[in-house]
Amino acid sequence: MRKKQLMALSTSSVITLKINGEKHTLPVDHRTTLLDALRERLDLTGTKKGCDQGQCGACTVLLDGRRSVACLQLAVTAEGREITTIEGVADGERLHPVQQAFLELDGYQCGYCTPGQICAAIGVIEEHAAGWPSAVTEDVRPEAGPPDLTAEEIRERMSGNLCRCGAYVSIVEAVARAAQTRQDAATALPDAEEAVA
Ligand code: FES
Ligand code: FES
Numbered sequence: 001m002r003k004k005q006l007m008a009l010s011t012s013s014v015i016t017l018k019i020n021g022e023k024h025t026l027p028v029d030h031r032t033t034l035l036d037a038l039r040e041r042l043d044l045t046g047t048k049k050g051c052d053q054g055q056c057g058a059c060t061v062l063l064d065g066r067r068s069v070a071c072l073q074l075a076v077t078a079e080g081r082e083i084t085t086i087e088g089v090a091d092g093e094r095l096h097p098v099q100q101a102f103l104e105l106d107g108y109q110c111g112y113c114t115p116g117q118i119c120a121a122i123g124v125i126e127e128h129a130a131g132w133p134s135a136v137t138e139d140v141r142p143e144a145g146p147p148d149l150t151a152e153e154i155r156e157r158m159s160g161n162l163c164r165c166g167a168y169v170s171i172v173e174a175v176a177r178a179a180q181t182r183q184d185a186a187t188a189l190p191d192a193e194e195a196v197a
Pocket of ligand 1: 051054055057
Protein backbone atom coordinates (compact mmCIF):
# COMPACT_ATOMS: atom_id res chain seq x y z
CA MET A 1 0.00 0.00 0.00
CA ARG A 2 2.78 2.37 1.02
CA LYS A 3 4.68 1.54 -2.19
CA LYS A 4 1.56 2.30 -4.22
CA GLN A 5 1.16 5.63 -2.49
CA LEU A 6 4.80 6.51 -3.11
CA MET A 7 4.46 5.60 -6.78
CA ALA A 8 1.38 7.77 -7.07
CA LEU A 9 3.37 10.65 -5.60
CA SER A 10 6.36 10.17 -7.89
CA THR A 11 7.39 13.44 -9.51
CA SER A 12 10.04 12.12 -11.87
CA SER A 13 10.30 9.69 -14.75
CA VAL A 14 12.97 8.18 -16.92
CA ILE A 15 12.35 9.35 -20.48
CA THR A 16 14.01 8.90 -23.85
CA LEU A 17 14.30 11.94 -26.08
CA LYS A 18 15.23 11.66 -29.74
CA ILE A 19 17.31 14.73 -30.51
CA ASN A 20 18.99 15.36 -33.85
CA GLY A 21 18.61 11.66 -34.65
CA GLU A 22 20.19 10.42 -31.41
CA LYS A 23 18.38 8.87 -28.47
CA HIS A 24 19.09 10.19 -24.97
CA THR A 25 17.68 8.46 -21.91
CA LEU A 26 17.57 10.48 -18.71
CA PRO A 27 15.58 10.83 -15.49
CA VAL A 28 13.70 14.12 -15.30
CA ASP A 29 11.51 15.87 -12.80
CA HIS A 30 8.09 16.18 -14.44
CA ARG A 31 8.34 19.96 -14.17
CA THR A 32 11.55 20.14 -16.24
CA THR A 33 11.06 22.07 -19.44
CA LEU A 34 12.47 20.76 -22.70
CA LEU A 35 14.70 23.84 -22.74
CA ASP A 36 16.26 23.01 -19.36
CA ALA A 37 16.62 19.34 -20.30
CA LEU A 38 18.50 20.33 -23.46
CA ARG A 39 20.74 22.92 -21.86
CA GLU A 40 21.26 21.73 -18.29
CA ARG A 41 21.02 17.97 -18.63
CA LEU A 42 22.24 17.20 -22.13
CA ASP A 43 24.68 20.06 -22.64
CA LEU A 44 22.98 21.12 -25.87
CA THR A 45 23.48 24.81 -25.16
CA GLY A 46 22.90 26.02 -28.73
CA THR A 47 19.25 26.53 -27.80
CA LYS A 48 19.14 29.78 -25.83
CA LYS A 49 17.12 30.91 -22.83
CA GLY A 50 15.94 34.49 -23.15
CA CYS A 51 12.68 35.18 -21.32
CA ASP A 52 11.79 31.62 -20.20
CA GLN A 53 8.11 32.47 -20.67
CA GLY A 54 7.32 32.10 -24.36
CA GLN A 55 7.83 35.74 -25.31
CA CYS A 56 11.13 35.95 -27.20
CA GLY A 57 11.57 32.85 -29.36
CA ALA A 58 15.26 32.39 -28.41
CA CYS A 59 14.54 28.80 -27.38
CA THR A 60 12.80 27.76 -30.63
CA VAL A 61 13.42 24.17 -31.71
CA LEU A 62 11.64 21.94 -34.21
CA LEU A 63 9.30 19.22 -32.96
CA ASP A 64 8.39 16.81 -35.75
CA GLY A 65 9.46 19.59 -38.11
CA ARG A 66 7.23 22.25 -36.57
CA ARG A 67 8.61 25.15 -34.59
CA SER A 68 8.03 25.19 -30.89
CA VAL A 69 9.31 27.25 -27.97
CA ALA A 70 11.16 24.79 -25.73
CA CYS A 71 10.64 26.87 -22.59
CA LEU A 72 6.89 26.18 -22.71
CA GLN A 73 7.23 22.49 -23.48
CA LEU A 74 7.69 19.97 -20.71
CA ALA A 75 10.45 17.48 -21.48
CA VAL A 76 8.15 14.53 -20.69
CA THR A 77 5.73 15.65 -23.41
CA ALA A 78 8.50 15.63 -26.03
CA GLU A 79 9.10 11.91 -25.64
CA GLY A 80 8.43 10.10 -28.92
CA ARG A 81 8.82 13.26 -31.01
CA GLU A 82 11.64 14.10 -33.44
CA ILE A 83 13.42 17.01 -31.78
CA THR A 84 15.74 19.14 -33.90
CA THR A 85 17.92 21.78 -32.30
CA ILE A 86 20.35 24.19 -33.92
CA GLU A 87 23.10 21.57 -33.40
CA GLY A 88 21.23 19.27 -35.78
CA VAL A 89 20.18 21.45 -38.71
CA ALA A 90 23.41 21.29 -40.75
CA ASP A 91 24.21 18.31 -42.95
CA GLY A 92 27.61 17.37 -41.56
CA GLU A 93 29.99 20.15 -42.60
CA ARG A 94 27.40 21.60 -44.98
CA LEU A 95 25.39 24.39 -43.43
CA HIS A 96 21.61 24.41 -43.75
CA PRO A 97 20.56 26.93 -46.45
CA VAL A 98 19.04 29.13 -43.70
CA GLN A 99 22.34 29.12 -41.78
CA GLN A 100 24.21 29.91 -45.00
CA ALA A 101 21.90 32.82 -45.78
CA PHE A 102 22.24 34.25 -42.24
CA LEU A 103 26.01 34.04 -42.63
CA GLU A 104 26.13 35.67 -46.06
CA LEU A 105 23.65 38.43 -45.24
CA ASP A 106 24.76 39.22 -41.66
CA GLY A 107 21.48 38.12 -40.09
CA TYR A 108 22.88 38.57 -36.58
CA GLN A 109 24.93 40.83 -34.37
CA CYS A 110 25.45 39.29 -30.92
CA GLY A 111 24.00 36.02 -32.19
CA TYR A 112 22.03 35.24 -29.03
CA CYS A 113 18.70 35.08 -30.82
CA THR A 114 20.17 33.42 -33.92
CA PRO A 115 19.68 29.70 -33.12
CA GLY A 116 15.99 30.37 -32.42
CA GLN A 117 15.67 32.59 -35.49
CA ILE A 118 17.20 29.89 -37.69
CA CYS A 119 15.02 27.08 -36.31
CA ALA A 120 11.94 29.30 -36.64
CA ALA A 121 12.89 30.27 -40.20
CA ILE A 122 13.23 26.60 -41.18
CA GLY A 123 9.73 26.00 -39.81
CA VAL A 124 8.35 29.13 -41.49
CA ILE A 125 9.72 28.19 -44.91
CA GLU A 126 8.17 24.72 -44.68
CA GLU A 127 4.84 26.11 -43.46
CA HIS A 128 4.79 28.54 -46.36
CA ALA A 129 5.71 25.84 -48.89
CA ALA A 130 2.86 23.73 -47.52
CA GLY A 131 0.48 26.61 -48.31
CA TRP A 132 -0.24 27.82 -44.80
CA PRO A 133 -1.56 31.39 -44.72
CA SER A 134 -0.44 33.95 -42.15
CA ALA A 135 -2.29 36.79 -40.42
CA VAL A 136 -1.33 39.14 -43.28
CA THR A 137 -2.25 36.82 -46.16
CA GLU A 138 -4.98 38.52 -48.16
CA ASP A 139 -6.42 35.54 -50.04
CA VAL A 140 -6.66 32.58 -47.67
CA ARG A 141 -8.72 30.33 -49.96
CA PRO A 142 -6.93 26.96 -50.38
CA GLU A 143 -7.20 27.25 -54.19
CA ALA A 144 -5.26 30.55 -54.04
CA GLY A 145 -2.11 28.58 -53.12
CA PRO A 146 0.76 29.90 -51.02
CA PRO A 147 1.04 33.69 -51.01
CA ASP A 148 4.26 35.31 -52.23
CA LEU A 149 6.77 35.27 -49.39
CA THR A 150 7.02 39.05 -49.24
CA ALA A 151 8.93 40.95 -46.56
CA GLU A 152 5.59 41.61 -44.86
CA GLU A 153 4.78 37.88 -44.85
CA ILE A 154 8.23 37.04 -43.45
CA ARG A 155 8.00 39.71 -40.75
CA GLU A 156 4.59 38.45 -39.64
CA ARG A 157 5.61 34.77 -39.68
CA MET A 158 8.85 35.49 -37.79
CA SER A 159 7.21 37.89 -35.33
CA GLY A 160 7.53 35.43 -32.43
CA ASN A 161 11.32 35.78 -32.54
CA LEU A 162 12.75 38.95 -31.04
CA CYS A 163 16.21 40.32 -31.73
CA ARG A 164 17.53 42.70 -29.13
CA CYS A 165 20.24 43.91 -31.51
CA GLY A 166 17.77 44.80 -34.23
CA ALA A 167 19.18 42.66 -37.05
CA TYR A 168 15.67 42.36 -38.48
CA VAL A 169 16.40 43.80 -41.92
CA SER A 170 19.10 41.23 -42.59
CA ILE A 171 17.06 38.42 -41.03
CA VAL A 172 14.16 39.10 -43.42
CA GLU A 173 16.57 39.08 -46.37
CA ALA A 174 18.15 35.83 -45.16
CA VAL A 175 14.79 34.08 -44.79
CA ALA A 176 13.77 35.25 -48.27
CA ARG A 177 17.01 33.95 -49.78
CA ALA A 178 16.75 30.58 -48.02
CA ALA A 179 13.12 30.22 -49.15
CA GLN A 180 14.22 30.94 -52.72
CA THR A 181 17.00 28.33 -52.41
CA ARG A 182 14.43 25.78 -51.26
CA GLN A 183 12.10 26.64 -54.12
CA ASP A 184 14.90 26.43 -56.70
CA ALA A 185 15.90 23.02 -55.35
CA ALA A 186 12.29 21.80 -55.46
CA THR A 187 11.81 22.91 -59.07
CA ALA A 188 15.22 21.55 -60.16
CA LEU A 189 14.43 18.11 -58.72
CA PRO A 190 11.92 16.93 -61.41
CA ASP A 191 14.35 18.07 -64.17
CA ALA A 192 17.16 16.06 -62.58
CA GLU A 193 14.89 13.02 -62.31
CA GLU A 194 13.90 13.35 -65.98
CA ALA A 195 17.58 13.54 -67.00
CA VAL A 196 18.29 10.31 -65.09
CA ALA A 197 15.27 8.58 -66.71
S1 FES B 1 13.16 31.61 -23.75
FE1 FES B 1 11.50 30.57 -24.66
S2 FES B 1 10.39 32.12 -25.68
FE2 FES B 1 11.94 33.19 -24.61
S1 FES C 1 21.66 39.29 -32.92
FE1 FES C 1 21.69 39.96 -30.87
S2 FES C 1 19.71 39.47 -30.12
FE2 FES C 1 19.60 39.09 -32.23
